[in-house]
Amino acid sequence: MQSLKLRPLLFYPPFSSNSFQSFLLSFSTAFLSTPKNQYSKETTFIFDFLNSNFKLPKSQSIYISKRLSGTTFPQNPLSVINFFKQIGFSQTQIQTIIRQRVQLLFSDVDKTLRPKVDLFQQLGFQGSDLCGFISRYPTILTASLNKTLVPSVEAIKKIVRNEKDLIQVLCKCGWILPKYPLFVSNIAFLESCGIVGDQVLILLKRHSRLLSFSQSAIRNYVLQAVELGFHQNSRMLIHGLQTISGLSKKTFKRKLDIIQSFGFSNDETLQMFKKSPALLRASDKKLKVGIEFFLHTVMLPKPALANRPMILMYSIEDRVFPRYRVFQLLKSQNLCKVSSFVYVLCLSEDMFLNKYISKFKENTEALLIAYKGHHIAGGTM
The missing domain is CATH 1.10.150 (DNA polymerase; domain 1)
Known part of the structure; x- marks a missing residue:
């Protein structure tokens, strides 16, 4: 059989599940019967098609080239796309998933994908919520079910109290699931610092990013917090860590300087931070407008504002x-x-x-x- 003649991509319509399936089916017969020494031209053709429709970078195209074979192409991509469609994924969501994790096109639906989807359905994700969750965190479909996802879910279940909280936490930080056991060891370290119970739940809901850091980085943030006056086993420690780990040293200093520019001493400024750690996460404008208003319009004495800095967090x-x-x-x-x-x-x-x-x-x-x-x-x- 003569090799396929490559045609410019402009002859092919934008991606739709039907056009992609038709393309794969029509391509498969010619591809599987083409001599191996001619594979390069045909794989270039499929690369161009996928790059045009899925916006795949070159590295992912190379990955596809290494995986193309009579046993995986086009059967696997077809079954994967059909599986996503049956669950209810939109065309845009399928594109998003494939762009981020192109290897999923070569997954075994029954052995690899379906069990993972079943796990999240059993947890309470259904319909559009399930599709939105997975398309937002497609990495979970490439993680090991038994070695990573199940242990991660079980670890989070020990922290949250009900299904509603579990869904909320997973929606907020689903990216953390493939990072087992890193985040579990980080939780254990923070618990040793006195951050326990509902404080860990607050951490998961509001600042789960901290759990993705190395333990040495987290230890350093704890030391900084202690140096600034927070005590281990204090319920304010977690809030201090959230601010310290979320701001660069330059930004942190700038926020302190803004407060001190209104005449507050260094001790008063640190007192305000310890009482209301979120204060330094406010915008520069909010800090300036708030302090200006309370000191010069309300005529609130500086010690009174230093003692109740949380009022600066209210909407002006x-x-x-x-x-x-x-x-x-x-x-x-x-x-x-x-x-x-x-x-x-x-x-x-x-x-x-x-x-x-x-x-x-x-x-x-x-x-x-x-x-x-x-x-x-x-x-x-």
């Missing part, structure tokens, strides 16, 4: 400014004795509405306008 537009307008109106009309704006600011939404708006029936409308006026006007005060 949606909480701080609106409540301050209500606070000012109540004081100006002598409707009640409100001595501390910080107290007003820290109340829950329901408590604030009941105590400082709904309670004053004759002035409710004026107070609501003061409180919600920024939404009505489409701006701030």
Whole structure:
């Protein structure tokens, strides 16, 4: 049989599951009957097709070339794509998975893929949630089921309390599953530092990236936290680690410098960080606007702000400014004795509405306008 004549890619339509299957079927007969010394031309052809439709880099194309054989092509790619379609994966999701893990095209569906999908279905993933989860973390389909995925899931099950939390954690940090036993040993180390129970759950939900670091790096972050005044076995340690590990030393110092530029001493600044570690993860603008407002508008003494730095984390537009307008109106009309704006600011939404708006029936409308006026006007005060 004569070798296939290569044609420009523009003759082939963009990827769709049907066009890809038709291509594989039509190509297989010619490919399997082509002499081995002519494989290079035909594999170039399939490379170009896959690169055009899946946007595969050259390294993945080379991988495909080494795997092409009569026993794997086109049977495996066809069965893999059909399997994904049957589960409910969209065309875009299939493209995403193959681009990131092209070796999956040569997987055995029944022995390799289906058991892993079954695992996550048994955990509670169904329909579009299942497809979204796997397409977001396709690496889990290349990890060993019994040596990696099952032990990882069991380790996380020991931390989370119910199926809802388990699904939430996996959706947040599914990438961590193939990293067993690294993240398990890191959890054990952090537990030895006093980060236990629900604190580990907080870590998984909010800062699982820390668990992917080497243990020497985590140990170094713990030492830095201790040097800054956090204590092992303290419930604040995990929050300090989240900030320290998430910021470069340059950025960390810049945040401290911003606070000190308003006249806070080094000790006061570190006190603020220890009381509210998330403070340094706020944007430079948020820090500056917040400190400026509390010191120069509310006239809050520096020691008072240093003692309650968490109020700098509240939304300026949606909480701080609106409540301050209500606070000012109540004081100006002598409707009640409100001595501390910080107290007003820290109340829950329901408590604030009941105590400082709904309670004053004759002035409710004026107070609501003061409180919600920024939404009505489409701006701030």
